[in-house]
Amino acid sequence: MNRSRFLPALVGLGLWLGGISAASAVWGGRPAGPRPDDAGGTPGLGVLSRTLTTIPRQVLPRNVTATPDQNEWNPRFSPNGRYLSFERRNGSAQAIFVVDTLAPGGAVERISSQPARAAATAEEALLGGSRSDDSFNAQISFYPDAKSFVFTGNAGTGIYRLYEGALGGAPPKALTAQSKEDGHPAVSPDGRWLVYVSARAGIGKLFLRDLTTGAERQLTTGDKVDLYPTWSPDSRFVAYTSGDNDNHDVFIIDALASSATARQLSAWKYDDLRPTFSPDGGLVAFYSNYSPIGEEKEWSIVAVPADGTGPTKGAALAKLVVAVNVVTDLEVGPAWLPWGRTIVYARNLKAEWNPIYIVDTETREELRLETQTRMNHDLTCSRTGLLAFRAQVASWDDIFVASLVRTP
Amino acid sequence: MRKRHFGVLLLAVSPVVAEAAAKPGLEGAQELFRQNHWEEARGQLRSQWGVIPEKDRPAATFLIGRSYVREAEFYRGLRRFGSEVGLAYLEELEAAKANRSVVWIPLFKGLYQIEVERNGEAERQLLAAAQSPLPPEWKATARFRRALALHRLGRAPEAAAALQDQAPESRFCRLLSSGVAEPQSGPPREGRKDKLLLAAVLYRAGRATEAEALLSGLILDSPDVEENADPKKVLRFHDPLLAVAWERVCWERAVVALKPLAVGGAGIERGLAAYYAGLSLFHLGALGEAATFLKEASGSSPSPDLEAAAHVLLAALAWSGHPPPATELAPLWENTRSEPEAVLLWAELKRGDVSKVEPFASKLEARLRDLLAASPERPPGSLVGKWGLARLRQGDDPAVLLAALSEHRDKSNKNKLEWNDPLLLVALAATSYRDHEYPQSLETLFELSKTFPGLRPLQWNLQGIYAARQRAGGEARISQ
Numbered sequence: 001m002n003r004s005r006f007l008p009a010l011v012g013l014g015l016w017l018g019g020i021s022a023a024s025a026v027w028g029g030r031p032a033g034p035r036p037d038d039a040g041g042t043p044g045l046g047v048l049s050r051t052l053t054t055i056p057r058q059v060l061p062r063n064v065t066a067t068p069d070q071n072e073w074n075p076r077f078s079p080n081g082r083y084l085s086f087e088r089r090n091g092s093a094q095a096i097f098v099v100d101t102l103a104p105g106g107a108v109e110r111i112s113s114q115p116a117r118a119a120a121t122a123e124e125a126l127l128g129g130s131r132s133d134d135s136f137n138a139q140i141s142f143y144p145d146a147k148s149f150v151f152t153g154n155a156g157t158g159i160y161r162l163y164e165g166a167l168g169g170a171p172p173k174a175l176t177a178q179s180k181e182d183g184h185p186a187v188s189p190d191g192r193w194l195v196y197v198s199a200r201a202g203i204g205k206l207f208l209r210d211l212t213t214g215a216e217r218q219l220t221t222g223d224k225v226d227l228y229p230t231w232s233p234d235s236r237f238v239a240y241t242s243g244d245n246d247n248h249d250v251f252i253i254d255a256l257a258s259s260a261t262a263r264q265l266s267a268w269k270y271d272d273l274r275p276t277f278s279p280d281g282g283l284v285a286f287y288s289n290y291s292p293i294g295e296e297k298e299w300s301i302v303a304v305p306a307d308g309t310g311p312t313k314g315a316a317l318a319k320l321v322v323a324v325n326v327v328t329d330l331e332v333g334p335a336w337l338p339w340g341r342t343i344v345y346a347r348n349l350k351a352e353w354n355p356i357y358i359v360d361t362e363t364r365e366e367l368r369l370e371t372q373t374r375m376n377h378d379l380t381c382s383r384t385g386l387l388a389f390r391a392q393v394a395s396w397d398d399i400f401v402a403s404l405v406r407t408p
Numbered sequence: 409m410r411k412r413h414f415g416v417l418l419l420a421v422s423p424v425v426a427e428a429a430a431k432p433g434l435e436g437a438q439e440l441f442r443q444n445h446w447e448e449a450r451g452q453l454r455s456q457w458g459v460i461p462e463k464d465r466p467a468a469t470f471l472i473g474r475s476y477v478r479e480a481e482f483y484r485g486l487r488r489f490g491s492e493v494g495l496a497y498l499e500e501l502e503a504a505k506a507n508r509s510v511v512w513i514p515l516f517k518g519l520y521q522i523e524v525e526r527n528g529e530a531e532r533q534l535l536a537a538a539q540s541p542l543p544p545e546w547k548a549t550a551r552f553r554r555a556l557a558l559h560r561l562g563r564a565p566e567a568a569a570a571l572q573d574q575a576p577e578s579r580f581c582r583l584l585s586s587g588v589a590e591p592q593s594g595p596p597r598e599g600r601k602d603k604l605l606l607a608a609v610l611y612r613a614g615r616a617t618e619a620e621a622l623l624s625g626l627i628l629d630s631p632d633v634e635e636n637a638d639p640k641k642v643l644r645f646h647d648p649l650l651a652v653a654w655e656r657v658c659w660e661r662a663v664v665a666l667k668p669l670a671v672g673g674a675g676i677e678r679g680l681a682a683y684y685a686g687l688s689l690f691h692l693g694a695l696g697e698a699a700t701f702l703k704e705a706s707g708s709s710p711s712p713d714l715e716a717a718a719h720v721l722l723a724a725l726a727w728s729g730h731p732p733p734a735t736e737l738a739p740l741w742e743n744t745r746s747e748p749e750a751v752l753l754w755a756e757l758k759r760g761d762v763s764k765v766e767p768f769a770s771k772l773e774a775r776l777r778d779l780l781a782a783s784p785e786r787p788p789g790s791l792v793g794k795w796g797l798a799r800l801r802q803g804d805d806p807a808v809l810l811a812a813l814s815e816h817r818d819k820s821n822k823n824k825l826e827w828n829d830p831l832l833l834v835a836l837a838a839t840s841y842r843d844h845e846y847p848q849s850l851e852t853l854f855e856l857s858k859t860f861p862g863l864r865p866l867q868w869n870l871q872g873i874y875a876a877r878q879r880a881g882g883e884a885r886i887s888q
Contacts, residue, residue, distance in 0.1 A: 121711045122676045126467050127474065128438025134827065157786060158819035158827075 049360040051340035054406055058370040061400035063393065064099050071397040072097070073378055073390050074138065074331040078146035079189065081382030083167065085111075085140045085149075086390075086399045093133040096140050096151055098167060101386060101401060112137050113153025113163045115171035136160075139184055139331075144191040150175060152183040162196055176209075184228060187211070188235035193255060195219065195229040195238050206240060208255055219255060220262060226251075228274045230333065232281045232306065239265070239275040239284050239306070250275045250286045252308060265304050268313035272302070274333035278341050282306055283361060285322070285334035285343055292324060300324045301334050301345060303361045322361045323347075327354055327377045335379040335387075337404065344369070344387060344404075346376040356389070358404075373400055432456060434464045437471060444825040445859070446475035466669060466677040473665035477684050478790065480658035480691065482830045482860070485797050487651040489838040490866040491523035494648055497869035500876040501643065511540050512633055515550055516645045522557050523648045531557040546633075548573065552581045553649070559585040580605035580653060587693050589613040600626060601650060608653040611660035612692065619660070628654060629864035646865035654862055659688040670701055679708030683718055690721055699725050716750035719743070724757050737768045745771075748779055748791055755798040773802070780812070789829025792816040796835030806842035813839060823855035830856060846874035 064084065065072045072086045085098045096111040114135035133156065140151040148166040155161075155174075162182050165172030176182045181199035188194070194209040206219040206226045219238065220226045227248075229240040239252045242262075250272045254260040266272040270290040277284055284306045291298035301323040304310040311317045327346040329335075335344045341361045346354045353374035358367045373391035381387050385405040390397050431439060433456055440449035453460065453468045460468055498517040501507045518533030534554035538547050555570035564585075571582045574592060583589050589612035603622045610619035631644035662684060669681035686701030699722060706718040723732075723740055744750040754772050779795055780787055787795075796813045800806070813836050818827035825833075833852050840849035850870055857863040 121713070123474075123680055123711060123714070126470055126677060126680065127441060128435065128467075154818075155786070156818075156827075158817045158822070159815065 049340075049363045049365050051337070051342050051360055052358060052365055052367045054339065055337075055358060055367060055369075055404050056406045057367060059387075059402035059404070061371050061373055061387075061389075061391070061402035062104065063398050063400055064101070064104070064388075065097075065398045066393075067396075067398065068394075069396060072399045073397060075378060075380055075388035075390065075399050076140055076142075076332065077380060077382040077386070077388065078142040078149075079144050079383065080146045081384035081386055083142070083146055084382075084386075084388055084399070084401065085142075087138055094136045094138065095133070096137050098140075101382075109167055111140070111149075111151065111165060111172065113151075113155040113161075113172055113174075137163075141185045141187045141194075143187050144189065150185045150187060150194060152185060162194075186229050186231055186238075188231045188255075189233055190235040192235060193231075195231065195255060197227055197229065206238065206253075219253060220251075228330075228333065230276055231255075232277045233279060234281055237277075237281075237306065239277060239286075241273050241275065241286075243271070247271060248273055250284065250304075252284065252306060263308040264312055265306075265308060265310070266302070266312055266317060268317060273328070274330050276333040276336060277306060278303070278336050278361075279338050280341070283341055285336065285361070287326070287328045287330070287334065288321070290318060290321065292318065292321060295325075298325045298348070299328045301326050301343060301359075303334075303341070303343070322364060323357065323359050323366075325349070329378045332378055332380045335381050337381050338383050338385055344379050344381055346379060346389070350375075353392075356387075369404075371400070371402065433460055434468050434471070437468065441471055441475060444478075444830055446479055447859075450475055466673055466675075469665065469669050469673075470677050470681055473662050473669065473681060473684060476658055476662035476665055477688060478830075480655055480662060480688065481790070481794070482834065483651070483655045483658055483862070484691070485793065485831055485834040485838070486860075486863065486866065487523075487648075487655055488797070488801075489834060489841070490651055490869070491520055491648055492838075493841060493866055493869045493873065494646065495520035495524055497872045500873055504876075506638070507643075510635055510637070510643065511537075511542055512546075512635055512643070512645050514540065515542060515546060516633075516647070518550065518557075519553055520648055522553060522560075523652070525560070527557040527560045530554070531561060548575065549577060549647070552578050556581050556585055576602040576606040576609070577649070579609050580649070583609055583612055584652070584693075591615060591618075600630070601632065601647060604628075604650055604653045604657070608656045608660070611657060611664075612694070616660070616664050619657070623657065628862035631865070631868070644865075644868050646869070648865075651862065651865070656692060659692050662688040663692070670704065676708075676710060679705050679710035680714070682708065683710055683714045686718065686721065690725070695725050695728060713747040713749045716744040716747035717753050720750050720753045720757070724753075731764060734765050734768060737765055741768055741771065745775055748787065748795075751775055751779055752791070752794050752798055755802075776802075780816075787816070789816060789832040793829055793831030793833070793835040796832070796839060800835070800838055800842060806839050810836070810839045810843055810845075823852050825856075825859060830860070841870060844877075846870065846878060850874065 065086065070088055072088045074087045076085045077083070082100060082102055083098050084101050085096050087094060087096055093112065098109045098111065100106050112133055112135055114133045135154055135156040137151055137153040140149050142149045150162050150164050152160055153163045160181050160183055162175040162185050163172040164175040182196055184197040186195050192211055194211055195206055197204045198207050203223065204225040204227060205221065206229050207216055208219045209216045224242045224244055226240050226242045229238050231238060236254060236256050237252050238255045239250060241248045242251050243249055247269060248271045249267055250265040251262040252265055253262040265284055270288050272286050272288045275284045275286040282305065283303045285301055285303040288300050288302045290300055300321045302317065302320050303322045304320050310320065322343065323345055325348045327348050336342065337344055337358065342358055343361060344356060344358045347357050349355060354376045356369040356371055356376050356379065358369055375392040376389050378390040379387065381404065385403060386401055387404050388399060388401045391400050434453070437449040437452045440452060450472050453472060495517065498513055498520060501513050502517060507513055514533055515537040518530045518537055521530035521533060531554055534550045534557065538550035538554065542550065551570055555567040559567035567585055571578050571585065579590055579592065589609050591606060591610045591613045603626060607619040607622040628650065632647045633645040635643040666681040666685040669677055670685045673681055682701045683705035686698045686705055689698035689701060702718045702722050706715060706722060709715050719740065755776050776798060780792060792813065796809060799809055813832065816832060817836060821827040823833060833856055837849045837852040840852070850867065853863055853867050857867065
């Protein structure tokens with residue numbers, strides 16, 4: 001087993017994205033950081049923005065999984081930054097695991113929609129017990145209490161539902177029952193709402209669930225597939241991707257308005273995916289296969305005003321590219337640091353093992369973060385400034401964490 | 409079209425194919441069994457038998473026997489589906505003007521009519537076929553099989569008179585009609601069909617070793633006749649009796665594996681082995697012997713579901729041929745209706761005289777319809793498969809049934825045995841066929857054929873129907 005064991009998730013998604021069109025030269029704004037072959041952002045050159053100066057240029061990440069012969073991916077923090085989840089495949093099961101970042105080497109909790117059960121019959125026992133966990137579980141989203149969560153699971157069947165559970169609690173229970181294809185859950189920061197994708201109407205659309213009353217309503221309409229919903233910090237707006245195999249754009253919708261119309265944040269021919277809000281809620285960043293130099297396989301990060309007042313296409317939108325030739329981490333999306341308007345990402349430089357960069361989206365200044373890790377990706381950052389990412393150790397991917405808070 | 413997007417999204421996060429069990433001994437075999445790799449599970453146990461601890465051997469023996477029962481149930485479902493498809497294919501061929509001179513069509517149509525229990529039509533069809541310009545051995549086939557139809561029509565003396573021949577096919581038909589196993593003592597036969605039919609007879613006569621010797625290397629997938637009169641089109645004909653014989657071989661293998669445990673075992677293994685040996689013998693028509701084992705199973709209370717099922721089978725044996733009065737049915741029904749396996753057995757028996765007894769028949773139909781909805785837990789795939797096939801037999805709307813069955817299928821690995829019970833896949837393929845979704849049906853059969861031999865006749869016939877009805881049969885894959 002090697003990296004290819006988990007790659008289907010990304011490869012499959014890449015195939016699904018499809019229709020990546022050749023970029024045209026609409027680049028005309030301020031350079032978005034150094035070009036890939038610059039090895040740019042050299043630490044120590046120039047005067048860095050205020051935010052960047054507070055960040056150490058070199059860190060020694062701690063491997064929190066360190067499992068030989070197994071891959072881990074998709075790290076996600078609980079809202080308070082204490083718990084870190086990731087996913088791992090074991091045999092035919094894919095489960096979510098959670099570690100306490102304050103207790104290095106402590107217990108790892110396994111989360112699955114198909115908890116182990118005793119053999120139901122004497123015959124089952126004679127044949128070796130009940131069927132082992134062969135369920136698929138992914139996409140955890142924590143509640144504000146940082147202990148309870150919701151995730152996508154199939155309980156070993158072909159039916160994908162949302163499940164709800166709590167760390168150290170009873171086995172997770174199905175939260176959504178009427179649909180067979182639910183996924184991408186996102187709990188609002190205030191814990192009042194849950195937005196998720198469901199294909200119950202035949203096509204993936206966003207649904208909103210009131211977590212107090214359990215009432216649900218369809219949030220988005222139309223004939224395009226809506227994916228990757230994410231909440232604004234004030235728990236009011238939801239940004240998401242919508243489109244088809246040829247083109248996806250980014251939208252934002254007021255989730256609390258009873259009949260809100262989605263506002264389009266991007267409307268060009270490029271694929272725009274996986275939006276995330278800046279901590280102050282003012283910007284939405286997303287991946288785009290727009291490349292300023294027209295490189296077909298390159299992806300950029302674009303940051304646009306979240307209120308929809310920014311450009312949605314053409315050279316004006318191209319000016320809002322804040323990073324180029326990035327490694328796309330569709331599971332987590334562009335990772336904002338908790339301070340200022342700064343994004344941490346991995347640059348697609350295989351020869352340099354995909355180094356990690358931090359870019360100030362306002363000044364476009366960049367800082368290269370030396371981590372001594374290889375093939376970095378799946379970056380995310382906690383509210384407390386703890387960076388988590390996936391990197392390769394002897395051909396296997398582990399999850400690493402490193403604090404971005406400069407210590408005196 | 410719309411659905412595709414989300415389907416692909418889920419595919420993007422779907423599990424990869426399950427790994428084969430790497431664990432040795434019983435534990436590894438149990439894992440293989442749970443992944444529905446029955447042949448591999450048996451192979452592992454047999455190859456490692458010497459190192460399996462004594463305490464694990466009853467469980468290992470039971471697993472071998474149980475896997476044969478699973479296999480027999482799989483081939484039973486497949487055989488019934490194959491018979492329906494085979495007859496439909498021959499009717500398509502018969503309707504084409506270009507095939508009017510093909511003498512094989514009336515013969516094989518008659519053979520399939522027997523399998524779908526249209527015995528009156530079969531008898532007339534085969535009478536005509538026996539007088540048509542067929543090769544002598546196929547004329548004999550028409551005579552033997554017409555005798556089988558006659559027997560099922562209640563004309564036993566005529567049937568017996570027509571089955572005096574010593575050929576394996578005649579012996580096998582005698583076994584089917586009267587339960588008498590008279591294996592020949594002469595040299596082994598060379599032909600594939602003769603070997604298989606004779607092996608089934610030898611098994612029933614208690615000569616398992618000789619039977620297995622005949623079955624060694626047997627190829628189940630080739631056609632019995634290829635008609636090449638039109639160089640642009642090859643017609644392939646498959647005798648459905650081979651599927652009947654193969655199913656019997658599976659039941660026989662189960663009996664041979666389970667009998668020692670059912671007789672000499674102890675504890676829970678004994679009761680379970682007795683039940684499944686009894687069930688296998690019931691399907692083989694060995695009613696007296698079946699009753700012995702089912703009584704043993706019933707007495708040892710293996711589990712509530714199997715105990716209820718044993719009661720139903722024992723009652724059916726007691727009634728054999730004499731429809732029970734409603735007063736006799738009612739208490740047994742009430743005592744067993746809560747157990748899904750027993751309800752499915754009732755549905756099987758309903759095909760006979762029991763179907764006429766009311767209000768039992770209506771109650772059974774209602775219970776069968778809601779059988780899975782009432783289940784508090786996710787039911788096993790084999791149960792869902794049996795349920796689907798039972799509902800299909802009673803003529804339920806295939807579109808509705810397909811939706812219900814699909815709820816129990818792992819969509820991300822929709823045809824993979826590791827995630828979907830083989831019997832569930834057979835039910836899905838049969839329902840898709842009934843719903844005119846031929847490519848889906850063929851796709852599922854193609855995946856099954858990678859593991860199970862003997863599917864090719866069904867695939868060819870279904871491909872022929874698809875080509876005739878949709879004129880696009882070339883798009884569907886039968887083989888790699």
